[in-house]
Amino acid sequence: MEKFFKKMGVPQGIGNAAVYYTRMEKLFSKYLQSVCTPEEFQEITNWMMQTGNNDRLSAMMHQQWEKVVLQESGHEVNHALWQKIRSAIDEQENSVLQRRIQNYKWGLRAAAILVTALIVANLLLAPRLFLNxxxxxxxxxxxxxxxxxxxxxxxxxxxxxxxxxxxxxxxxxxxxxxxxxxxxxxxxxxxxxxxxxxxxxxxxxxxxxxxxxxxxxxxxxxxxxxxxxxxxxxxxxxxxxxxxxxxxxxxxxxxxxxxxxxxxTDLYTSWKEGKIIFRSENLPNVAKRLERWYNIRIELDNDPRLRKINYTGTLEMESFSEVLELLKVTDSIDFTYNDKTRIVRITHR
Incomplete structure (x- = not known):
């Protein structure tokens, strides 16, 4: 039985698949609404990347947008947008099947799932599009x-x-x-x-x-x-x-x-694809962008050396904890993070 769970993406030691998948459904809903903690984000994205979970993932997507229809019953549906969403979900399912045959890279699977999930998330975050x-x-x-x-x-x-x-x-x-x-x-x-x-x-x-x-x-x-x-x-x-x-x-x-x-232009438009690109950007500016992106507060110590630290690179779907570790690669800064207040304090070494 443990081999079955492992194959389907269920951690060993969990003997009740129903309980586990209920948790995944809750995490998937939080993921679509962008309210996951860094640890939850890592858990649900890892689960989505496993090919053994394709059928379960597709069912979750269908369940989410059907839920929106029930919530908006009695109002006229924007049929053009609705068709676009259904087509996107169908394309995701077909692309997963094609990748099984052609053995595409993991990154392509991730892109297809995330694009479709964002479209479903749009329904959850913006139900007003379905109102007259x-x-x-x-x-x-x-x-x-x-x-x-x-x-x-x-x-x-x-x-x-x-x-x-x-x-x-x-x-x-x-x-x-x-x-x-x-x-x-x-x-x-x-x-x-x-x-x-x-x-x-x-x-x-x-x-x-x-x-x-x-x-x-x-x-x-x-x-x-x-x-x-x-x-x-x-x-x-x-x-x-x-x-x-x-x-x-x-x-x-x-x-x-x-x-x-x-x-x-990519430096200024890539955010819509889930990327943040830095080109020799100083730490104060990096901090401002990360605050909005991750809904946290970053406080810089009053040390002029911090303002001279520049970053070049691309962040793509990293959890906030991963970003903090990436910032430390300069070997020049230390940080403390208060999980309750979501405040990061950065100091120079």
Whole structure:
């Protein structure tokens, strides 16, 4: 019996498969809502990666999105989005079968599972997409620190919202394509003769059809736009003239002027794929990004040497405990972590 459990991904010593799979279902639900502890995240992702759990994983995915339908009974379903989700789940199941035959790498399996899980998570985090619009009201989406989500606007445009961000738009969206943003979002805008506008505290981005990233953070007094496809126009009441950006360009509001530059767009858009990329970024900036990403608080000791430490690398689905260990590879820092307060204290050695 233990051999069977081991083959199916059940740790040895657990004699009741039903109890174990009930735990996996609970962890999977927490995983979709981005509320796992680092240890739970590691446990559920390891379980999902085992090919012996394919059928059980597919059943969990179906169960989760069927649960959303029951919760939203009595409301009209967005059938286009619903079909997209069902297709994604079918593609995941087919891709797993193909990988069994072709012996693809583990990383491809991980990508297929995570992409599908993110789509299911979108249902859990954003059930408002299944509700009828009501005239005169606004639809507002708020993503807490430590979570990310994806949504589809009424015109078919897609939006990825990063941690600690809020997006709102009128239910009369089809008449005037406009959204308000606080935080960071990536937009893939459906082409139309009607302009698409993103309004923020510090300025506005206007396009007709393109893909771009907008970052606006009030505490940091930051407004930044990075274009991946097409052309956008950025405006701000602080600057007399608007700036036009093309693919591969970035505009950053600095005082009363635009600072334009050619950039590697992946550095600014990879977050929507679950990656954080650092290129010679100092520790204070790294700490700010990690705080939002993992929903923790990082306190740096008042030591000027800490501000001179730079990091280059890519984080991809690492648990927070793994990230802390990666930060220590410089051999220059020590840290303490309070699990109850979720505060990390970093000091120089």
């Amino acid at each position: 619009e009501q005239r005169g009201q606004s639809i507002c989406t708020t993503v807490p620190n430590g979570a990310r989500t994806n949504l589809v606007l009424p015109d078919g445009s897609e939006v990825w919202l990063n941690s600690g961000s809020t997006l709102s738009y009128s239910t009369n969206f089809s008449k005037k394509r406009g959204v308000e943003l606080e935080g960071e979002a990536y937009f893939k805008v459906t082409k139309s003769s009607a302009p698409f506008r993103v309004s923020t505290t510090f300025g506005q981005v206007e396009v007709t059809g393109t893909a771009f990233n907008v970052k606006t953070l009030s505490p940091e007094n930051e407004f930044e736009t990075t274009v991946e496809e097409g052309t956008v126009i950025v405006k701000s009441p602080r600057v007399r003239r608007a700036a036009e950006l093309k693919a591969g360009q970035q505009a950053r509001l600095t005082g009363s002027r635009w600072k334009l530059a050619k950039v590697e």
